[in-house]
Amino acid sequence: MNSAPASTASSGAGTAVNATPARTVLLAGASGLVGREILRGLLADESVGAVHTLGRRDLALQHPRLTQHRIDFKALPALPRLDEAFIALGTTIKVAGSQEAFRAIDFDAVLTVAQAAKAAGATRLGVVSAMGANARSSVFYNRVKGEVEEALSALGFDTLVFARPSLLVGDRAALGQPVRSGEEMGEKVAHWLGPLIPANYRPIDVKPVARALLKAVPETKGRRIILSGELQKF
Numbered sequence: 001m002n003s004a005p006a007s008t009a010s011s012g013a014g015t016a017v018n019a020t021p022a023r024t025v026l027l028a029g030a031s032g033l034v035g036r037e038i039l040r041g042l043l044a045d046e047s048v049g050a051v052h053t054l055g056r057r058d059l060a061l062q063h064p065r066l067t068q069h070r071i072d073f074k075a076l077p078a079l080p081r082l083d084e085a086f087i088a089l090g091t092t093i094k095v096a097g098s099q100e101a102f103r104a105i106d107f108d109a110v111l112t113v114a115q116a117a118k119a120a121g122a123t124r125l126g127v128v129s130a131m132g133a134n135a136r137s138s139v140f141y142n143r144v145k146g147e148v149e150e151a152l153s154a155l156g157f158d159t160l161v162f163a164r165p166s167l168l169v170g171d172r173a174a175l176g177q178p179v180r181s182g183e184e185m186g187e188k189v190a191h192w193l194g195p196l197i198p199a200n201y202r203p204i205d206v207k208p209v210a211r212a213l214l215k216a217v218p219e220t221k222g223r224r225i226i227l228s229g230e231l232q233k234f
Helices: 033-044 099-119 140-153 181-196 206-219
Strands: 008-010 016-018 023-028 048-055 066-070 084-087 124-128 159-164 222-227
Touching: 023 033, 023 099, 033 048, 033 084, 033 206, 084 099, 084 206, 099 124, 099 140, 124 140, 124 206, 140 159, 159 206, 206 222
Parallel strands: 023 048, 023 084, 048 066, 084 124, 124 159, 159 222
Antiparallel strands: 008 016
């Protein structure tokens, strides 16, 4: 399926003016904290003509411009013609149950979605990564995040934006997700120590992370990394 065709409007002189074609966007991870906010922003954006979500379960949301695809990330369906994509997939080793299960989501599924988006014509990609992402890190979590950034960078997107938030703050209970004790502790520490914590390592609300990607992906040319301290400003 192609993006919505350009519309025409008559000017005062009676000439037809072509409007900018509406964007067709793919979002993987809409059921998560950041993904939910990205979806809200896309559906509120009049320049977005269609949003396609990929997920293992349906969202409790209906919208005339939203199409949900319930999928297995190991075997993606054929995708419509796309302009851009956002990937907000991620878990923890504790939730996943093992390093292998964690990698299957944070590396394999992320890369699979990006490859499928590229094949469907997407030229712009925004990804939720993490502070500390480094393919040569001795920390497994950071190393996987860094490795997937490198793999995505090799795909040849015209625009590639990585948001690297620190500890994410949001209402997991509202999404039916277990509250993570580390996040609660991080919030309490940040409340008391606040300015003493470097900006890149302070807990960050999910909303500015989503806003940063929504703004940067359509405007950026080339590769950009937005660290958590900068994300706080959006």
